[in-house]
Amino acid sequence: MEAGSDDIxxxxxxxxRLPGLGPRSARRIVLQLIRKRGGxxxxxxxxxxxxxxxSRECLSCGNITDRDICAICTDPARANGExxxxxxxxxxxxxxxxxxxxxxxxVLGGTLSALDEIGPEDLRIPELIxxxxxxxxxxxxxxxxxTVEGQTTAHYIADALDQTAVTxxxxxxxxxxxxxxxxxDDGTISAALRARRRI
Amino acid sequence: MEAGSDDIxxxxxxxxRLPGLGPRSARRIVLQLIRKRGGxxxxxxxxxxxxxxxSRECLSCGNITDRDICAICTDPARANGExxxxxxxxxxxxxxxxxxxxxxxxVLGGTLSALDEIGPEDLRIPELIxxxxxxxxxxxxxxxxxTVEGQTTAHYIADALDQTAVTxxxxxxxxxxxxxxxxxDDGTISAALRARRRI
Ligand SMILES: [Zn+2]
Ligand SMILES: [Zn+2]
Numbered sequence: 218m219e220a221g222s223d224d225i226x227x228x229x230x231x232x233x234r235l236p237g238l239g240p241r242s243a244r245r246i247v248l249q250l251i252r253k254r255g256g257x258x259x260x261x262x263x264x265x266x267x268x269x270x271x272s273r274e275c276l277s278c279g280n281i282t283d284r285d286i287c288a289i290c291t292d293p294a295r296a297n298g299e300x301x302x303x304x305x306x307x308x309x310x311x312x313x314x315x316x317x318x319x320x321x322x323x324v325l326g327g328t329l330s331a332l333d334e335i336g337p338e339d340l341r342i343p344e345l346i347x348x349x350x351x352x353x354x355x356x357x358x359x360x361x362x363x364t365v366e367g368q369t370t371a372h373y374i375a376d377a378l379d380q381t382a383v384t385x386x387x388x389x390x391x392x393x394x395x396x397x398x399x400x401x402d403d404g405t406i407s408a409a410l411r412a413r414r415r416i
Numbered sequence: 417m418e419a420g421s422d423d424i425x426x427x428x429x430x431x432x433r434l435p436g437l438g439p440r441s442a443r444r445i446v447l448q449l450i451r452k453r454g455g456x457x458x459x460x461x462x463x464x465x466x467x468x469x470x471s472r473e474c475l476s477c478g479n480i481t482d483r484d485i486c487a488i489c490t491d492p493a494r495a496n497g498e499x500x501x502x503x504x505x506x507x508x509x510x511x512x513x514x515x516x517x518x519x520x521x522x523v524l525g526g527t528l529s530a531l532d533e534i535g536p537e538d539l540r541i542p543e544l545i546x547x548x549x550x551x552x553x554x555x556x557x558x559x560x561x562x563t564v565e566g567q568t569t570a571h572y573i574a575d576a577l578d579q580t581a582v583t584x585x586x587x588x589x590x591x592x593x594x595x596x597x598x599x600x601d602d603g604t605i606s607a608a609l610r611a612r613r614r615i
Contacts, residue, residue, distance in 0.1 A: 225471065238445075245435040248505055249435055266458070281447070282421070307444065
C-alpha cells in the first residue's frame with residue numbers, strides 16, 4: 218500500500234517515466250514540490266502548459282521553436298553556406314552553448330538503424346539533401362555521435378552527397394570513442410568543431 | 417547562447433533545481449515532453465496543478481493529505497496504541513509500502529540540529545508528546561534514520577518520554593549504519609520493523 222492521494226501517485230508515476238528519473242527520485246521531487254508549493258508548483262504547471270502549447274519543430278531544420286521557422290534559421294547574421302547536422306535537438310543546444318558555430322543546423326531526429334527499421338526517410342535526410350542542393354551550401358559538418366550508429370549515419374549522408382560540390386567535414390578529435398556529444402563539456406565541443414576535418 | 421524559447425529555458429531552469437536533477441537531465445526531460453506532448457505534458461501540468469491545490473499536511477500526524485486529517489489517522493482498522501515516528505513523509509511512504517506496520521504515524525519534518533538551529537519546536541516534537549499523552553499510546557516506535565542526527569533526535573524523544581508509561585522501541589538490525597530509510601528495499605524495512613527492540 219502506498220500513502221498519498223491518487224493524484225500524487227499518478228504524478229509520481231508520470232515523473233518516474235521521464236528520462237533519468239525513477240520511482241524514488243519522482244517521490245522526492247513530488248514531496249519537495251508540495252513542501253514549496255507556494256510559487257514553484259504553480260510556476261511549473263504554467264510553464265509546462267505554455268511550452269506544450271507553443272513548442273513545435275522548425276519546418277526547415279527540426280529545432281524546437283515557437284514559430285514555423287526557428288530563430289537560428291531566420292537569423293541574418295549567421296552564415297548561409299555552412300550547415301551542421303546533428304542527431305538531436307539536445308546536440309544543437311550543446312553546440313550553441315559552445316558558441317563556436319555560426320552557420321545553420323539540421324536536426325536528423327535519430328540515427329539510421331537496421332535493427333529498429335529506421336531508414337533515411339524517418340530521419341529528415343531527404344530534407345537535408347534538398348536544403349544542401351537548393352541553398353547551394355558550401356560545407357556540411359556532420360556533428361554526429363562517435364557511436365557505430367552515428368558514424369554509419371554520417372557515412373550514409375556523405376555517400377548521398379558524393380555527386381555534389383559540397384565539402385563534407387566531421388568533428389575532429391576531442392570527441393571520445395563511443396562518446397555522446399551531449400555529455401561533453403562545452404569547451405571540448407568547441408575545440409572539436411574548430412579542428413573539424415574533411416571526411 | 418542557448419537555443420530554445422524563453423519558456424523552455426525557464427522550464428529547464430526550474431526542473432534543474434529539483435532534487436536529483438541537474439541542467440542536463442532537465443534538458444532531456446523537456447525535450448522528451450515536447451516530443452510526446454500529445455498527452456503527457458497536458459496531463460503533467462494538470463496533475464501538478466491539482467496536487468498543488470489539494471495537498472497539505474495532516475493536522476494530526478504531518479502526512480501529506482488532501483483533507484484536514486489524513487486517511488491513516490482516520491482509518492478505524494489501524495491500531496490506536498502504536499505510533500511510529502519518522503523524519504519525513506518519504507519514510508512514512510516507505511514503511512507503508514512494506515505493509516508491516518498497522519498503527520499510526522507522526523512525521524517530525526526533520527532532525528534536531530544544533531548547527532542548523534533546529535530545535536524540538538521546529539520538529540512537531542511537542543505535538544508528538546501531546547498525542548502520546550492524550551491518546552494513551554502504549555508503544556512509540558522511533559523509526560528514524562541510523563545517522564548521528566537521527567539517533568540524537570531519537571534519544572531526545574526517549575528522554576522526553578521518560579516519565580510516561582509508554583514503551584519506546586527503535587528499528588532492529590537491518591538498517592545499515594549511516595543508512596537512510598528511504599534508500600532501503602521494502603523487505604528490509606519490514607524485517608527491521610518486525611524485529612524492533614526496546615530502547
Ligand atoms: Zn530552424
Ligand atoms: Zn495523519
